[in-house]
Amino acid sequence: MRILVVNVNTTRSVTDAIGAQAAEAAGPGTEIVPLTPAFGAESVEGNYESYLAAVAVMETVRAHPGPYDAVIQAGYGEHGREGLQELLDVPVVDITEAAASTARFLGRRYSVVTTLDRTVPLIEERLDVAGLSARCASVRATGLPVLDLERDPRAAADAITEQALRAVADDRAEVICLGCGGMAGLAGQVAERTGVPVVDGVSAAVTIAESLVRLGLTTSKVRTYAPPRPKRLANWPPRTA
Amino acid sequence: MRILVVNVNTTRSVTDAIGAQAAEAAGPGTEIVPLTPAFGAESVEGNYESYLAAVAVMETVRAHPGPYDAVIQAGYGEHGREGLQELLDVPVVDITEAAASTARFLGRRYSVVTTLDRTVPLIEERLDVAGLSARCASVRATGLPVLDLERDPRAAADAITEQALRAVADDRAEVICLGCGGMAGLAGQVAERTGVPVVDGVSAAVTIAESLVRLGLTTSKVRTYAPPRPKRLANWPPRTA
Amino acid sequence: MRILVVNVNTTRSVTDAIGAQAAEAAGPGTEIVPLTPAFGAESVEGNYESYLAAVAVMETVRAHPGPYDAVIQAGYGEHGREGLQELLDVPVVDITEAAASTARFLGRRYSVVTTLDRTVPLIEERLDVAGLSARCASVRATGLPVLDLERDPRAAADAITEQALRAVADDRAEVICLGCGGMAGLAGQVAERTGVPVVDGVSAAVTIAESLVRLGLTTSKVRTYAPPRPKRLANWPPRTA
Amino acid sequence: MRILVVNVNTTRSVTDAIGAQAAEAAGPGTEIVPLTPAFGAESVEGNYESYLAAVAVMETVRAHPGPYDAVIQAGYGEHGREGLQELLDVPVVDITEAAASTARFLGRRYSVVTTLDRTVPLIEERLDVAGLSARCASVRATGLPVLDLERDPRAAADAITEQALRAVADDRAEVICLGCGGMAGLAGQVAERTGVPVVDGVSAAVTIAESLVRLGLTTSKVRTYAPPRPKRLANWPPRTA
Amino acid sequence: MRILVVNVNTTRSVTDAIGAQAAEAAGPGTEIVPLTPAFGAESVEGNYESYLAAVAVMETVRAHPGPYDAVIQAGYGEHGREGLQELLDVPVVDITEAAASTARFLGRRYSVVTTLDRTVPLIEERLDVAGLSARCASVRATGLPVLDLERDPRAAADAITEQALRAVADDRAEVICLGCGGMAGLAGQVAERTGVPVVDGVSAAVTIAESLVRLGLTTSKVRTYAPPRPKRLANWPPRTA
Amino acid sequence: MRILVVNVNTTRSVTDAIGAQAAEAAGPGTEIVPLTPAFGAESVEGNYESYLAAVAVMETVRAHPGPYDAVIQAGYGEHGREGLQELLDVPVVDITEAAASTARFLGRRYSVVTTLDRTVPLIEERLDVAGLSARCASVRATGLPVLDLERDPRAAADAITEQALRAVADDRAEVICLGCGGMAGLAGQVAERTGVPVVDGVSAAVTIAESLVRLGLTTSKVRTYAPPRPKRLANWPPRTA
Structure with missing residues (x-):
């Protein structure tokens, strides 16, 4: 299986470290794909940066061609996991x-x-x-x-x-x-x-994502995490995403 | 005093209605400035759109030349108020x-x-x-x-x-x-x-914002809502904001 | 508009200080009427005195000829606000x-x-x-x-x-x-x-009372704060109230 | 031992019924003394009446010559028990x-x-x-x-x-x-x-009061229920109490 | 009335002390029957020992020929009270x-x-x-x-x-x-x-058990504490119980 | 790795079904060992039976010669997991x-x-x-x-x-x-x-147990789940365990 592990900041060395940690925790047959957001802060240490990270992670995953079996949001205490769950059919795991x-x-x-x-x-x-x-x-x-x-x-x-x-x-x-x-x-x-x-958290998230995939379980779509309704988005996403 | 009242969706007629409601609630001497975000969804009805609205509201307020005395976020149940409080020295009131x-x-x-x-x-x-x-x-x-x-x-x-x-x-x-x-x-x-x-909520928020301004009270900056630390933001804000 | 600001103890200098603070917070056109209870303790620092203050404030307001647009109970942590809400049609605000x-x-x-x-x-x-x-x-x-x-x-x-x-x-x-x-x-x-x-608290209460009056909002009467049912009260109120 | 059982309303037939119930629950050697407040409402069905009952019960007990070993406040959901605990050295039990x-x-x-x-x-x-x-x-x-x-x-x-x-x-x-x-x-x-x-509740309260007396336990006086500090009370208690 | 007071450990001197304390708290006409479990730990200081105590107390009471009017489980913070309530028609009181x-x-x-x-x-x-x-x-x-x-x-x-x-x-x-x-x-x-x-706790439990018996109250059997359904128990109880 | 999956009742067909479910969820290289308690009820539907199951599961695991890498308690809503965690160095997972x-x-x-x-x-x-x-x-x-x-x-x-x-x-x-x-x-x-x-729950527990073993994580022993202190157990365990 293939798991996207998305950093919340734009510092590539942090993405690399997270990716290495995820790979170490992954079972045989699991491919870890580390991703860095296309926009946002070099580190996330507050609400403004965290909200920005939330949308950056979402757009980064949306822009990824796939396929993949699960997504891990690799920021501790950050916003956004609920939005990813709406957008995706595969399991989403937040490291917090x-x-x-x-x-x-x-x-x-x-x-x-x-x-x-x-x-x-x-x-x-x-x-x-x-x-x-x-x-x-x-x-x-x-x-x-x-x-x-x-x-x-x-x-x-x-x-x-x-x-x-x-x-x-x-x-x-x-x-x-x-x-x-x-x-x-x-x-x-x-x-x-x-x-x-x-x-x-990254290691824990990898094993949980693998487990959900193995058990054939994914996000419930009956209410909170139903896909967004079709509608017009103005000036979004930005070109960089 | 001047209060920015920021819609969370990009539909101008909704902004107009919110602005009219705010103006009706405002006391003498209060100027209401309704704002529509530069990007985002035509209506906000879920987490993805709500997170997008959070950052759109923040960038819209950041791009406003000012001056203003308070900001109202006019979306019910939406994300983002905490980030606005970090960014601004004036009181921030969420209508929820x-x-x-x-x-x-x-x-x-x-x-x-x-x-x-x-x-x-x-x-x-x-x-x-x-x-x-x-x-x-x-x-x-x-x-x-x-x-x-x-x-x-x-x-x-x-x-x-x-x-x-x-x-x-x-x-x-x-x-x-x-x-x-x-x-x-x-x-x-x-x-x-x-x-x-x-x-x-809009009417209530106007009177609360006016009251805070009149009492000389604004957001505490000692911990949760301290200003963001100076740092590099990659590809942000987008041109449209 | 006219707002009654009721002290919970019988010390007039405290009433004066509360009245001055309220007047300072009040907007133009608001008249503050400070009241001292007709009976009770010189200061309220415990449950016995607080319960006594609750009924003293209620009787003091009941005995006031009016008219007035809102009532503020100016004791921190004291009992009684719920009773005032039953008795009155205008908004009641407790400073706590x-x-x-x-x-x-x-x-x-x-x-x-x-x-x-x-x-x-x-x-x-x-x-x-x-x-x-x-x-x-x-x-x-x-x-x-x-x-x-x-x-x-x-x-x-x-x-x-x-x-x-x-x-x-x-x-x-x-x-x-x-x-x-x-x-x-x-x-x-x-x-x-x-x-x-x-x-x-006094200043905050004044702006809240003014806001409620301006918005045309007052206490809900459908259940908890419905007016007392008509009934006989024995030996009450006392002559002093 | 002697236990005061205080009604919260001024209807004597209710006091009688409560007293009879208490006497039925009491153990051998327990004397039940039913009391009716000297002022207040004929029945207590709301906050105004309940606060009034609170002070009426307190003054009624204060006016009682004693001696007694425990006090029961026989109103369901009424205010005041905390004040009685401040005033008395003997155990206080509320039927709620x-x-x-x-x-x-x-x-x-x-x-x-x-x-x-x-x-x-x-x-x-x-x-x-x-x-x-x-x-x-x-x-x-x-x-x-x-x-x-x-x-x-x-x-x-x-x-x-x-x-x-x-x-x-x-x-x-x-x-x-x-x-x-x-x-x-x-x-x-x-x-x-x-x-x-x-x-x-009356029966339950009688057995609890008896138990506390038998075990030699009474209200802690170290903080919340310390006796009222000595201070001037204006126009209180009323003559009727 | 007769009350069983069951120690949770197998140390008889502790049973004796508990029994003496219970007897001291008991009213005239109450007989205290102290019991030591037939199996278990000499002292209970953790979950393994506490679960063992739970079943030991239950089997000890089941093995007692009776009659008795109430049961006290005399261990602080131990498991098992809910099971006793299922098994018995008389009141069960835990000292915690x-x-x-x-x-x-x-x-x-x-x-x-x-x-x-x-x-x-x-x-x-x-x-x-x-x-x-x-x-x-x-x-x-x-x-x-x-x-x-x-x-x-x-x-x-x-x-x-x-x-x-x-x-x-x-x-x-x-x-x-x-x-x-x-x-x-x-x-x-x-x-x-x-x-x-x-x-x-032992003294308090004695007075509560006596009170429940006196008031004719015992465990509700409509749901949580209904008697166990008839079924086969394999190898249970052990010979020693 | 080898995982013990312990039924809480003594019905072997239930153990078999649980074992089959666990084996289906297990990853390659995981051996599932289903166990039936040596004593207890044929089904667990209440507190008495649940407490009995708690000690039966503990004794059954204690009596198992090992080695094993994790233990699953396969009863929904049953007591006992905390005791197992005290007794064992390997991870314990309850299906609830x-x-x-x-x-x-x-x-x-x-x-x-x-x-x-x-x-x-x-x-x-x-x-x-x-x-x-x-x-x-x-x-x-x-x-x-x-x-x-x-x-x-x-x-x-x-x-x-x-x-x-x-x-x-x-x-x-x-x-x-x-x-x-x-x-x-x-x-x-x-x-x-x-x-x-x-x-x-059984499938979920298998993946969680596997994950904990893979990550090298097991029960903290610093306080709640420290091993039982050495002490005398009277008449325990029973012969059948």
């Missing part, structure tokens, strides 16, 4: 939800460790909307911007580990979710240093 | 929230009567995210598409009244919110025929 | 709810800073009953009794600022509500010293 | 809470069957404030005013049974609470005709 | 629920102080399932294993008092529940040292 | 949670269609405890006992389809979960007849 959903099988409460403090509310709201916040102990910020993660992975691992340990001790978390697509590759280290399971 | 917030002062529980069944979940989720769902008795659909509302206002009033009466009798609502920007002008009739207060 | 409702438009989470620790539960319960607690980050006490606020406004501002800063840093509040009618006049200072929007 | 708390031991979900539709929100809010609504399946109204209950007990039993049966079938209730102090004496009939346990 | 239900009458929020940190989630989940968590401020662990409680009661009282004081100061608790059947006998000391009411 | 977790990726709300009305509360409570009820629209009963499902699969499919259609129309479900291990094999038919995705 994939990580939380997987963490729930591993412990009673999980925490998310993310980048900047300002992205915490976005993640909290996406977990609420997804119906996955009941077992969320906390969303914690390292204070590191997205693009610093790949500049200094060692510092990133240190900062994530520090917040993860606090989540376990103070917030009663039993599992940690890495709260940024750009944290791909760090789960192993953090798990070793904290002694609790650490879930990478 | 304005209506619900006003209804709460008028009765113990309110219901929203909207257009298509598929938009019900969007409204429910926006009310949840806004922290305004505790007193929401129900969100009910008339089954009428947005653009049919202005084609046949009499049928629209009938359909809205029917659902409003059911909301009062079956869902224990005591107040009704008109759940679509395109329902501007119908509140009076529905109130008369149901015997309960009916809140028009 | 006005402040919270206004704060919600300014940031994702708000905190209330109030007087004594013992009043915290009353405020929490009133926000719950009003359906406004979803975005409440915390209710914090300064430890100052109500009547000390006007004796030493500088100390009051210091104590409120201290708790407000903690609410922003520790409870993730983005907006502060001044949680006592007797804090009228302090919002500006606290806003300046904390860097976040500070909402004064 | 006593019934719900007892029902919880008898089945997974309970419903309340009460008098008029307009009292439903009062009961719902009191159960919420008391932290007892999680297992409440519904609050249902018979449509009978309080004072009709004693005029035609047979019709009352019929109407209560009808709503109780619907609660079991439609709302998945497994236990019924009689939602009015004036329904004293009807539990047996309704239980027989519905086949589910029926809880009379 | 009895303590929380009683605490709710004494203050606005209560905390539970228990043994090991690992039992905290069990207690939290049982309170949730019982619909009693709305007023739970916290569940705190002393770090003491169950069997250490009786080895060194003085150290136990110290550790419980320390956590109780923190619950009052930091978690805003106003009442403390002793969160282990093995804490029988310590309530008086902790109450004296903390100044807040302290509820012993 | 697997189905709900998978359904959440396919639509906004899901309903469960189960056997008898009396099992509805068990399923509701297990979903609550698992933190998966936020998107549950309803749990509906067909009225068919477990063992009738395999006796007349056509009637079973009819009854499930009827309730599924009602869930979609009346409860706004968009996805259906088959709420009984004994419904293995019916998902395809129900999906075809309802037009919405239908999730079989």
Whole structure:
């Protein structure tokens, strides 16, 4: 099967890292196709950029010639998954939800460790909307911007580990979710240093997408995710998409 | 003071109706500036179109030369208000929230009567995210598409009244919110025929925006709605915006 | 229009301060009529006094010859607003709810800073009953009794600022509500010293009452706030009311 | 031990019925002292009357010379219990809470069957404030005013049974609470005709009050229910109390 | 009347202490019959042991020749009460629920102080399932294993008092529940040292069971707690039960 | 990899059907080992039987010589998963949670269609405890006992389809979960007849267990699911286990 894994920012090195992580998690016979949006911000750290990413991911997938069997939106706490589900017949998996959903099988409460403090509310709201916040102990910020993660992975691992340990001790978390697509590759280290399971959202999303495809299950079209009604779109999509 | 009232769809007659409703609600000395987005769908009735509207509204406001004192996003149940709050220093009011917030002062529980069944979940989720769902008795659909509302206002009033009466009798609502920007002008009739207060979101939003401006209050910038960090945006905004 | 602003305690200097704050917030053409209850406690800091204030405010308004267009109950976290809504045809606005409702438009989470620790539960319960607690980050006490606020406004501002800063840093509040009618006049200072929007409930209530009157909206009478049924009241009201 | 059982309305025949019910439930050695408030409404069916009842009950108990070991507030869904707890050192039990708390031991979900539709929100809010609504399946109204209950007990039993049966079938209730102090004496009939346990609040309250006294437990005074601070009350209490 | 009080572990000295506590709380004419399960763990401190205790308690009660009027399950936070309610016609009271239900009458929020940190989630989940968590401020662990409680009661009282004081100061608790059947006998000391009411679950359960019996109330059999359908059980019960 | 799939009842034909369903869902290289408990009820339809199943499943797995890589508990709405997680180092997946977790990726709300009305509360409570009820629209009963499902699969499919259609129309479900291990094999038919995705819990659990094993993730041992402390068990396990 072929799975599109779509980055939410326009930084190709982040797309590459996400793609590599996805490929590592993929089963035999699964082809991972990493995609970078045709427009948007170099990193997504707030609502304006996140809404922009939502439409950029949608247009990027719409512009892809296919065929493909599933789509993964590889941004943590970002908007847009519901729109993709309307547009597509194949399963759509968001890494925020994939990580939380997987963490729930591993412990009673999980925490998310993310980048900047300002992205915490976005993640909290996406977990609420997804119906996955009941077992969320906390969303914690390292204070590191997205693009610093790949500049200094060692510092990133240190900062994530520090917040993860606090989540376990103070917030009663039993599992940690890495709260940024750009944290791909760090789960192993953090798990070793904290002694609790650490879930990478991209990896989790790959196995969930594969499972849905294998079971022949895809998005329900009876109400919320029915295809858009035929209508005129003015000046859209832009040429770049 | 000057208030921008931004439609979420690209149909100018809807913008006109919203603008007229806003002007009627405005106090002396308030100038209403109705805006139509430069791109997007002719009507917004689902997640794909709603996300597109979110960014279209944001780019439309960004492209406006100003000055202005407040901005109203005139789509019911649509995405994007959080992004506008990041971008602007002046107060931002969404009509979904304005209506619900006003209804709460008028009765113990309110219901929203909207257009298509598929938009019900969007409204429910926006009310949840806004922290305004505790007193929401129900969100009910008339089954009428947005653009049919202005084609046949009499049928629209009938359909809205029917659902409003059911909301009062079956869902224990005591107040009704008109759940679509395109329902501007119908509140009076529905109130008369149901015997309960009916809140028009555009009107409510105008008085709230005026009040915030008068009190010298605007969006907090300490965390969630801090301005976007300076960063490169690829291929954005599109020429049309 | 004419708006009655009713203090909940029997201390006239507090009534005066509330009236002055209301007048400052009022638009042109609005007349503010401050009222002191005919019976009750000199300050309201607990359930017994709050229930007494509820009936005192109701009898005070009932005894007022009128006419008036709206009524504001100017006690933070006090009982009684539901009863006023039953008795009156004009809009009724409680300052606890006005402040919270206004704060919600300014940031994702708000905190209330109030007087004594013992009043915290009353405020929490009133926000719950009003359906406004979803975005409440915390209710914090300064430890100052109500009547000390006007004796030493500088100390009051210091104590409120201290708790407000903690609410922003520790409870993730983005907006502060001044949680006592007797804090009228302090919002500006606290806003300046904390860097976040500070909402004064009396001012917020005035703009909301004016808005409801302007929009022609008033309390729904179909169920919860229907007028009391005709019946015999024994030994009531007392002569003093 | 001696327990004051305070009616919330001023109708003596209701006080008598409540007193008789309490005496029937009381253990050997318990003396029941029924009290009628010195002021207030002949029946309590809404917020205005309920707030008035709250202060009337408080003043009635304050005026009682004592001694007594516990106090029961015998109105369903009425305000005021928190104030009594501040004023008294002995345990205070509200029949709304006593019934719900007892029902919880008898089945997974309970419903309340009460008098008029307009009292439903009062009961719902009191159960919420008391932290007892999680297992409440519904609050249902018979449509009978309080004072009709004693005029035609047979019709009352019929109407209560009808709503109780619907609660079991439609709302998945497994236990019924009689939602009015004036329904004293009807539990047996309704239980027989519905086949589910029926809880009379007055009886439940008597056993709870006796238990608290026997265990030497009374209201915590560390925060919410600390005694009122010493302060001047203007024109209060009225002569009649 | 005769009440079975069933320990959840197989340590007879704990059964004796529970029995003594129950007898002390019992009214005149109540006979307490303490029972030790025929199989299971010497102390219950986790899910495996708690599930085992659930079935052990059920088989122990089933094997008892009777007659008896009520059954108390004397383990804090343990599974199984629902099964007992299916099996029996007489009232069943769990001490976790009895303590929380009683605490709710004494203050606005209560905390539970228990043994090991690992039992905290069990207690939290049982309170949730019982619909009693709305007023739970916290569940705190002393770090003491169950069997250490009786080895060194003085150290136990110290550790419980320390956590109780923190619950009052930091978690805003106003009442403390002793969160282990093995804490029988310590309530008086902790109450004296903390100044807040302290509820012993066994004592509370005895008075509730007595009250239900006196009022002629028992478990509803219409749905959740209907008797098990007749069916074949393989290899069950074991010989030892 | 090898996955134990443990039936919760002692009927071997049900174990066989579950095993076949699991094998069909399993990927290449996965060996499914179906197990029947050594003791317990022929079908599990209530709390007593469910608690018994919990310990029977645990003892059955403990008695299995291994090795194995994951364990699936194949009963819908049954107790015990938390205990298995304490006992084992490998991932444990409950089919109730697997189905709900998978359904959440396919639509906004899901309903469960189960056997008898009396099992509805068990399923509701297990979903609550698992933190998966936020998107549950309803749990509906067909009225068919477990063992009738395999006796007349056509009637079973009819009854499930009827309730599924009602869930979609009346409860706004968009996805259906088959709420009984004994419904293995019916998902395809129900999906075809309802037009919405239908999730079989056993199949979902197999893919989740495989995914966790592939990702190297297993149960967190830091708190709730730490291994039982070493202690004496009296008369346990029984000979038959």
